[in-house]
Amino acid sequence: MIISNASPLMYLSKLNKLSLVKNLFKEIVIPKEVYDEVVVNGKKGRFLDAYKVEKAINESWIKIKEIEIEKEFEEFSSEIDIGEIAVICLAKKIKPYLVLIDDASARTIAENLGFNVKGTLYVLIKSYKNNLITKKELKNTINELMILGFRISHEFYIQLLDELDKEK
Numbered sequence: 001m002i003i004s005n006a007s008p009l010m011y012l013s014k015l016n017k018l019s020l021v022k023n024l025f026k027e028i029v030i031p032k033e034v035y036d037e038v039v040v041n042g043k044k045g046r047f048l049d050a051y052k053v054e055k056a057i058n059e060s061w062i063k064i065k066e067i068e069i070e071k072e073f074e075e076f077s078s079e080i081d082i083g084e085i086a087v088i089c090l091a092k093k094i095k096p097y098l099v100l101i102d103d104a105s106a107r108t109i110a111e112n113l114g115f116n117v118k119g120t121l122y123v124l125i126k127s128y129k130n131n132l133i134t135k136k137e138l139k140n141t142i143n144e145l146m147i148l149g150f151r152i153s154h155e156f157y158i159q160l161l162d163e164l165d166k167e168k
Contacts, residue, residue: 002028004100005087006037008120009062011102013049014148015141020127022061029094031067031086065090080106091115102150120150121160135164 002025009030012018021028030038039057042050056062067090069082084106091099091110101107102119110117121142128138139161146152152160 001094001096002098002100003087003091003094003096004028004030004034004062005102005106006034006083007102008100008123009034009038009053010042010047010049011120011145011148011150012123013052015144017124017127017133017141018052018056020123020132022056023132024123024126024130025098027061027063028100029063029065029090029096031083031090032064033067033086034083035064037081037083065094067093080109084109088113088115120145121152135167139164 004021008021009018012021035057039050039054043054053062057064067086069085070089070092073085073089080103084101084103087099087101088106088110092113097116099110099115099117100119100123101110101117107117107119124133124138124141124145127133128135133141142157142160146157
């Protein structure tokens with residue numbers, strides 16, 4: 001089982017790649033706070049990705065779980081948002097094998113608690129390695145991701161493209 005924060009769902013939806021999550025992991029869990037951020041607030045803003053995530057929820061491969069925010073995590077509210085705090089609390093409760101979070105601060109907190117934390121790029125690269133997308137599609141998708149505002153360092157971007165170019 002995996003748990004996802006909002007940003008991987010939103011970015012993958014915007015890229016028309018949300019189905020990759022389903023193909024790789026079959027089922028994911030999100031806390032209600034992530035649902036509120038992605039679907040409820042997204043629909044208020046008329047963002048298309050909100051409707052795509054809602055469709056996945058209606059198809060039952062994205063499950064919503066209620067979680068009580070533990071007091072010990074309230075101290076992180078100045079560093080990370082409530083969705084990320086809820087993801088970490090839910091991960092503590094259900095012990096998933098993977099947690100999808102893009103935010104660096106939230107990733108660090110989750111990793112320090114012992115969770116296997118990956119993000120949107122991991123989903124895309126794993127999809128390529130599992131032959132769900134081509135190398136060209138992966139490169140184009142990473143470029144689109146950056147155009148959408150996804151932040152990665154210039155050095156990491158160049159390294160990633162170099163590694164892809166070395167593969168046959």
